[in-house]
Amino acid sequence: AQTVTQSQPEMSVQEAETVTLSCTYDTSESNYYLFWYKQPPSRQMILVIRQEAYKQQNATENRFSVNFQKAAKSFSLKISDSQLGDTAMYFCAFMKRSTGANSKLTFGKGITLSVRP
Amino acid sequence: DTGVSQNPRHKITKRGQNVTFRCDPISEHNRLYWYRQTLGQGPEFLTYFQNEAQLEKSRLLSDRFSAERPKGSFSTLEIQRTEQGDSAMYLCASSATGFGNTIYFGEGSWLTVV
Numbered sequence: 001a002q003t004v005t006q007s008q009p010e011m012s013v014q015e016a017e018t019v020t021l022s023c024t025y026d027t028s029e030s031n032y033y034l035f036w037y038k039q040p041p042s043r044q045m046i047l048v049i050r051q052e053a054y055k056q057q058n059a060t061e062n063r064f065s066v067n068f069q070k071a072a073k074s075f076s077l078k079i080s081d082s083q084l085g086d087t088a089m090y091f092c093a094f095m096k097r098s099t100g101a102n103s104k105l106t107f108g109k110g111i112t113l114s115v116r117p
Numbered sequence: 118d119t120g121v122s123q124n125p126r127h128k129i130t131k132r133g134q135n136v137t138f139r140c141d142p143i144s145e146h147n148r149l150y151w152y153r154q155t156l157g158q159g160p161e162f163l164t165y166f167q168n169e170a171q172l173e174k175s176r177l178l179s180d181r182f183s184a185e186r187p188k189g190s191f192s193t194l195e196i197q198r199t200e201q202g203d204s205a206m207y208l209c210a211s212s213a214t215g216f217g218n219t220i221y222f223g224e225g226s227w228l229t230v231v
Contacts, residue, residue, distance in 0.1 A: 004159075033217040045160070045208070045222035052217065091159050097216050104150060104173070105220055107159030 002027045002094045006108035013082045014116050020067075021077045021111050023092030031097035034068065034075045035105065040088040048090070051075065053097070079113075087115045119143075121223035123209050129229045130199055137195045138226045142211030149192050150220065151184055152208040153177065160208055166192060167214070199230045 003026045013019035025034070036048040051059045051068050058066050063083075067076045079086055089112050093105040122141040130136050142149050147168050152160035163182070165173045168189035178184075181199075186192040196203055206225040212218045 006159075037222075042224070043206070044224045045210075047219050047221075050217070050219070093159075095217060103148065103212070103216075103218075103220075104162045104165055105160075106162070109157070109159050 002106045004092050004094050004106055004108035006092055006111050008111050010112045012114045012116060015082055017082055018080045019082055021090050023075045023108060025073050025094050029096050033095045035093040036077045037091045037093060038088045082115045084115050121209055121211050121221055123223040123226050125226060127227045132230050133198055135197045136199060137193055138207050140192045140209030143221055146211035147214045148212045149186055150210040151194050154206045154208055201230045204228055204230045
């Protein structure tokens with residue numbers, strides 16, 4: 001079974017600054033996907049960024065980038081130029097790359113990020 | 118594309134009553150998921166459909182829980198004889214078939230059992 005650990009329950013950052021959210025995971029799989037999801041106070045979960053484990057290049061999406069360390073099973077999210085709208089809970093999630101039907105996400109406990117004006 | 122739609126958004130029920138939640142996935146998405154989320158926690162997987170077939174159920178899904186997806190379109194999640202421990206947000210999500218496709222979530226259905 002896979003586990004995802006987010007050990008920081010809360011973080012705070014000043015607007016326009018950079019913040020890094022940590023995530024570690026445990027799996028015996030060699031092929032998988034990793035995701036960061038954002039859940040704003042309105043509660044709908046939206047995808048921020050995804051990483052394919054077989055790709056060495058770190059994924060980037062505008063102000064969001066990841067540091068994927070496969071050997072260390074670490075997957076951190078860096079948010080640059082933080083904006084007030086980035087205030088939300090952020091969840092790290094794992095998905096096996098399976099030829100079978102199972103494609104579910106396994107989530108960490110999440111981290112609450114507050115962006116200060 | 119109107120996104121994943123869930124209703125009701127909020128439900129307050131007395132312990133022992135039955136409740137049903139409905140989920141309308143993004144059209145043409147074959148896969149549909151139900152998750153449960155309690156305050157301050159990440160979503161926990163409940164069950165998964167590929168078209169109309171329920172392919173996996175979590176151990177969290179006790180006998181009081183049943184989910185259906187007739188005709189592979191919308192899905193319902195029914196909780197019978199609700200207990201206070203069932204109070205949570207029930208999230209529905211959908212995705213297209215394929216490796217690592219993005220899973221899109223609905224806004225969730227809040228259940229409060231009093």
